[in-house]
Amino acid sequence: MTATTRTAFDSDTRIQNPWTKLYILLTIAIALTVYSIGAGAIRVPVWETVRTVFGMGTGEFDYIIQQYRMPRIAMAWIVGAGFAVSGTMIQGVIRNPLASPEIIGITAGAGLASAVLLLGMPEVSVQLLPFVSFLGGLIAAALVYVLAFKRGISPTRLALVGIAVSAVFTSGIDYLMTSFPIQLDMALIWLAGSLWARSWEQFIAIAPWIFIMFTGCLMMAHKLDVLALGDEQAIGLGVRVEPTRLLALAMAVALAGASVAVCGTIGFVGLMAPHMARRLVGGQHHILLPTAALVGTLLVLTADTLGRIISPPVEIPAGVITSIVGGPYFIYLLYRHRGW
Amino acid sequence: MTNATNSMDNRRAYRRLHYLRAFVISGVVLIIGLLLSTTIGAVEGVDAKVFFLSLFQYDGSVEHLIMRTLRMPRAALGALVGANLAIAGLLMQGISRNPLASPGIFGVNAGASLFVALAFTSIYGAPMVSSITIPFFGPLGIVPVAFLGAAFGGILVYFLGGVASGRVNPVRLVLAGVAVSTLLASLMKGTIILQDENTDSLVYWLAGAVDGSDWNDVRTILPWTMVGLGITAYLAISLNLLALGEDVAVGLGRNIHVIRTIGGLGIICVAGSAVAVAGPITFVGLIVPHICRRLIGVDHRVLLVLAPVLGAAMMVYSDILARFIAFPFESPVGIVTALVGGPYFLYLTQRARIDR
Numbered sequence: 001m002t003a004t005t006r007t008a009f010d011s012d013t014r015i016q017n018p019w020t021k022l023y024i025l026l027t028i029a030i031a032l033t034v035y036s037i038g039a040g041a042i043r044v045p046v047w048e049t050v051r052t053v054f055g056m057g058t059g060e061f062d063y064i065i066q067q068y069r070m071p072r073i074a075m076a077w078i079v080g081a082g083f084a085v086s087g088t089m090i091q092g093v094i095r096n097p098l099a100s101p102e103i104i105g106i107t108a109g110a111g112l113a114s115a116v117l118l119l120g121m122p123e124v125s126v127q128l129l130p131f132v133s134f135l136g137g138l139i140a141a142a143l144v145y146v147l148a149f150k151r152g153i154s155p156t157r158l159a160l161v162g163i164a165v166s167a168v169f170t171s172g173i174d175y176l177m178t179s180f181p182i183q184l185d186m187a188l189i190w191l192a193g194s195l196w197a198r199s200w201e202q203f204i205a206i207a208p209w210i211f212i213m214f215t216g217c218l219m220m221a222h223k224l225d226v227l228a229l230g231d232e233q234a235i236g237l238g239v240r241v242e243p244t245r246l247l248a249l250a251m252a253v254a255l256a257g258a259s260v261a262v263c264g265t266i267g268f269v270g271l272m273a274p275h276m277a278r279r280l281v282g283g284q285h286h287i288l289l290p291t292a293a294l295v296g297t298l299l300v301l302t303a304d305t306l307g308r309i310i311s312p313p314v315e316i317p318a319g320v321i322t323s324i325v326g327g328p329y330f331i332y333l334l335y336r337h338r339g340w
Numbered sequence: 341m342t343n344a345t346n347s348m349d350n351r352r353a354y355r356r357l358h359y360l361r362a363f364v365i366s367g368v369v370l371i372i373g374l375l376l377s378t379t380i381g382a383v384e385g386v387d388a389k390v391f392f393l394s395l396f397q398y399d400g401s402v403e404h405l406i407m408r409t410l411r412m413p414r415a416a417l418g419a420l421v422g423a424n425l426a427i428a429g430l431l432m433q434g435i436s437r438n439p440l441a442s443p444g445i446f447g448v449n450a451g452a453s454l455f456v457a458l459a460f461t462s463i464y465g466a467p468m469v470s471s472i473t474i475p476f477f478g479p480l481g482i483v484p485v486a487f488l489g490a491a492f493g494g495i496l497v498y499f500l501g502g503v504a505s506g507r508v509n510p511v512r513l514v515l516a517g518v519a520v521s522t523l524l525a526s527l528m529k530g531t532i533i534l535q536d537e538n539t540d541s542l543v544y545w546l547a548g549a550v551d552g553s554d555w556n557d558v559r560t561i562l563p564w565t566m567v568g569l570g571i572t573a574y575l576a577i578s579l580n581l582l583a584l585g586e587d588v589a590v591g592l593g594r595n596i597h598v599i600r601t602i603g604g605l606g607i608i609c610v611a612g613s614a615v616a617v618a619g620p621i622t623f624v625g626l627i628v629p630h631i632c633r634r635l636i637g638v639d640h641r642v643l644l645v646l647a648p649v650l651g652a653a654m655m656v657y658s659d660i661l662a663r664f665i666a667f668p669f670e671s672p673v674g675i676v677t678a679l680v681g682g683p684y685f686l687y688l689t690q691r692a693r694i695d696r
Contacts, residue, residue: 160689171678320530327523
């Protein structure tokens, strides 16, 4: 088992300097951000965009950029990073190349919990959303973990149980969506995963949560590296395996849960980003985690930008686009890891 | 010698009795379900008596009208959709030799619904499609479109999952199916969002529903149920041999490619028509064949009778439950089948040796 799964974490790219790659990614992300702020139904020239962002513009685009575009782009950054880091943690801890927040049921659980909160108690503060969503994700993940546990966790069993649990939770979401038809249009977009109409309020509710969790993940990077060597080696090197694993999973749930809470399931980002990052910079978590975060950001930003420019003024939800890319990528992964 | 033949005869007789019992019980369960389904609803006073009277002495009263134009087609459609899905699951599990095969998991439903959603957009024009009528088969509607979609989704998963290349790890196929389904579902959501009309009804249809159906829907699906049953009957013995292993089936003179092609066509007919009238309904096709196998064993000649009956019963009862979720409002029946089927799927993964 270990012999076959480990191939997923060997990187055969010869790494010259991972930090350089990280900075290149960062530059691309910033460039894309600037372009993305200007793109959409109303186009803003690049230079005007930059000036407006720093408050030195002509004032013509102030409102649209500062109240519409910037919050959603900011959201794309943290949500993309949230999904990607969550996926990296899960794949690292479970040592399953196909694990992701979707597969192990976190997003469905978090989605259901936040749907209940949003539709059932709309008057409740948005600040509560990450906690409720985290709770939902936690319940789903715990359920999957317990049901899949049978003398250890096998990747295939985990995937199957995750699919089943997700199906049940998703039917719950379906039920809510069909019983509260007032906000159906919005619900559909939200279910497909979208950054449409996100505001600074939601950003402020989520951002600290994601930053804290991300820092926590970075602090665990060394332990995660050791864990990747296998349980016995990790114990031999003085890491308490089970507590570490549970803590890492809890953080993964928190990150994915918070992201789902504000923009629904942006599919496959949590699956794709870690693999891409691993191919870029290798498997050491102190560099892998930030790289994955950036890759996730890039994926979500690109999807969101594309969704806005394909046929304005109609928007295609970012989740639709990431799924269209992610489905084939997932199948490619199935081929690459055909050992099991 | 005589003892041996005697005991053989005894066993055969016993098995026949066992089959008969299973058929009778499931038939009775289905009939009770149909009766309940036609008598439970938001309007009071439509009871079993009305059911029989409206059949034989139709008097045009409101109760009779409700019975004949709302309740009966709905129950019949539910039963037929359930039967179709069960046949589809049986055929899929038979030809792929994969215990987790089913139209919901393997992208067939998702493909069909994507194409149906596309058909409703302005590109194809819904009025044009539904106005085509062929004799005997009734209004053609969106059925052929759904067939195309079902074939598209199924074939995609079939090849990507590696069935064609001989690797048969069931879980791989499931994962490929889930990925393809997600992909197709995303395309479909994109389509719906872009076209911006009928969104409410499409979302409802997407969750899987049989309410609001009429006899036209029943006429649309019935011939395809027959086709599916016929194909299953034709393939029954081949499927029994295939269950022993591909080598055995080949050794006994069966052409696996022919079996798979015919079976695939059958799946497309039953699953595609079911999606066309009722939307993508999950888990019925997966769990009903398993229940049947537990009840009466693995002989497809018998399974092909029991599976449609139990599938129909499962749908009819799920539809009844769906009415109670938010009574007196209707909920899509697909929610109930997912709620029931998800745990059963879990149970299957716990029991079956699919994770090696």
